[in-house]
Amino acid sequence: MSKKKTRIHDYSTKQGVIDAITWECKSQGLKLKTQIAYVLATVEHETGGTFKPVKEAFWLSEQWRKKNLRYYPFYGRGFVQLTWEENYKKYSKIIGVDMVKDPSIALRDDVSLFVLVHGFKHGTFTGKKLSKYINKDKTDFKGARRVINGKDRDEDIAEIAEWYLVIL
Numbered sequence: 001m002s003k004k005k006t007r008i009h010d011y012s013t014k015q016g017v018i019d020a021i022t023w024e025c026k027s028q029g030l031k032l033k034t035q036i037a038y039v040l041a042t043v044e045h046e047t048g049g050t051f052k053p054v055k056e057a058f059w060l061s062e063q064w065r066k067k068n069l070r071y072y073p074f075y076g077r078g079f080v081q082l083t084w085e086e087n088y089k090k091y092s093k094i095i096g097v098d099m100v101k102d103p104s105i106a107l108r109d110d111v112s113l114f115v116l117v118h119g120f121k122h123g124t125f126t127g128k129k130l131s132k133y134i135n136k137d138k139t140d141f142k143g144a145r146r147v148i149n150g151k152d153r154d155e156d157i158a159e160i161a162e163w164y165l166v167i168l
Contacts, residue, residue: 011109017043017051020109021079022168024117033168034139034161035130039120041141041160042148043079053078053112077106079116080125080148090124091115120147 007023010016018040025036047054056076057065069075074085082091088099088106095114099105106112123129125148133144141158145151 009109009113011052014051020113021116024113028117028121030117030121030130032134032136033165034134034141035120037164037168038130038134038141038144038157038161039117040164041157042120043116044160045153045157046080046148051079053107053109055107056081056083073103074100075103077103078112080119082106082115082119087124094118123147126150 007020007027009020009023011020021040021043022036025031025039030036030039043051048058054077055065056069065075066072071084074083074088075081076083082088085100088103091106091111092099095111097105097111099111106115119125120130123132126146128147130144130147133140133147141161142154144161145154145157
């Protein structure tokens with residue numbers, strides 16, 4: 001994670017997390033309001049509105065995840081669902097912390113924040129960057145879902161992004 005731009009964030013409230021995400025987006029070069037609105041909408045969706053880093057299917061048990069997720073123990077964790085051992089290895093190298101040995105590190109607020117924005121910026125989740133769908137010339141909130149998870153709930157998240165765009 002970047003050592004040159006650090007800041008203490010308040011993760012205890014939803015507004016504190018929104019402020020942290022906004023700051024991190026700008027820090028990593030996602031500066032357009034449309035881009036930030038989409039990142040916030042994704043976090044709202046992916047965390048079930050908690051704005052806390054969560055485990056995939058957080059409403060179910062660890063036993064359920066172990067039995068049902070073929071990529072266990074590298075199931076989704078964070079503000080967005082970082083999954084698969086390959087991605088845990090990739091981010092272990094990027095942030096300099098061994099998340100393969102301890103995947104729960106992906107639930108740390110600072111790690112989850114960095115992974116969230118870095119993944120959108122660089123396309124590390126699906127190979128698609130946010131800037132392909134949202135840039136100074138176009139805003140495709142629906143298409144931007146491909147950066148995270150294909151078309152899953154793309155219309156719902158696009159609506160949430162529109163709402164965040166109004167309040168930013």
